[in-house]
Amino acid sequence: MFSILRTIWLVFKHTFSRTITVQYPEVKPELSARYRGRIILSRDPDGDERCVACNLCAAACPVDCIALESANRDDGRRYAKFFRINFARCIMCGMCEEACPTYAIQLTPDFEMAEYNRQNMVYEKEHLLINGPGKYPGYNFYREAGAEMGVKKTGEGQNERKPVDIYTLVPGSLDDEERG
């Protein structure tokens, strides 16, 4: 019997405790920076699009909501001719962000994407592309790896070894460190 009275008293004390309700939409919820919300395509610090249309995100997507096609720009740089995400299918899992080698596709803490028309849930590239580097400032894929696009020469990246000159490759011409 006493435990029942104690329960009633404990619940009564909650009259004086703060409510934990977040009164959306007047008060927005606090989201962490890694919150997996709306997908964006970012640019590198030099202003060029990061996406090289490698199709890794489309391959990684568990619900196949990404569609894209690659093309070559006039200066030889590869880019996505069209890049379409169907947000009616997207489950915001973040697999595309994990798969992307250039940190192009990113998930941002924005979830307010409700639409009245189902067709408006399909986002094209112009809806996804943003003008900044997103969550990874200062990263340019072509500085680390990739084809020569005028950013660096082959072999000059931070963790890169100089390419081997096959025409002068004879036994005994490699140092210890080059041999690996």
Next chain:
Amino acid sequence: MSPILWSVLSIIIAILGSITVAAALIFVERRLLAVWTDRIGPNRAGPFGLLQVVADMIKIFFKEDWVPPFVDKPVFIMSPGVIFITVLMSFMVIPLSPFIVASHLDVGVLFFLAMASLGVYSIVLSGWASGSKYPLLGSVRSITQMLSYEAFMGLSLGGVVLISGSFNMSDIVNAQKGLWFFIPQFPAFVIFLIGGIAVIHRLPFDLPEAESELVDGYHTEYSGMKFGLFFVGEYLGIVLVSALTVTLFFGGWLGPILPPFLWFLIKTAVFIVLIILLRASLPRPRIDQLLAFGWKVLLPVALLNILVTGAIYLAIQK
């Protein structure tokens, strides 16, 4: 004013007042339950959510009132009205103030107990007439629960009637002018409150409804206005049991400075809030635990209470 006019006025006040309070309780209960569970209740419809009652009423009126083909039609349609009628009738004998009594019935207490027993019919009939298993289980549980707890409720009033010397509710309130009855009759007060909550099948005794167990208990097959009648009938029951506890054990309309009607309202409000607090805090016992508690604990205490009260009364009279 002529007594007939006073009577009619009291009837109107009692009925309108109780139905208004019961409707307002829809909103108040949700807000109070939210306070005790660290939430905010409904606060979107109208200022502070006050129009939630209106929204709920409109919703209930416009819902499709479908009568299933496998039910016993006349009983099905009539049984929600039974509880409404019996509870409202019980309000007629409660003195809201020295002058506002709808009916100076000399057997007021017995009348209320009789109406409570009739109220069981509504659950029994609706459960049986629904013709499906969940209402049947709900009504079977409710018969046992309500019959047993009504017995204890009635027995607990024996001491009150003994001290005040009459079954008339106004006489009982007047007899409390020196000392409110909950002090000398504390066990009886506890038993009456527990029994009252069981009779209006409210948590923790809401096995007939058992929201998480029996789908919706005895009112599973009801929709639209019939369900609305059960719904409001339950809140009316809360108001009734609070008003009765106040009248029989807490001095009714007695109180110092404020007008008597206001005292009655304040005390009834305290008990309504207490009953809602019980809903917020207590888990639901199993039907066998419930019945064991009733017959093995409450019945002996109620009988002992009458015994001791009678003995002391006789001793004082000598």
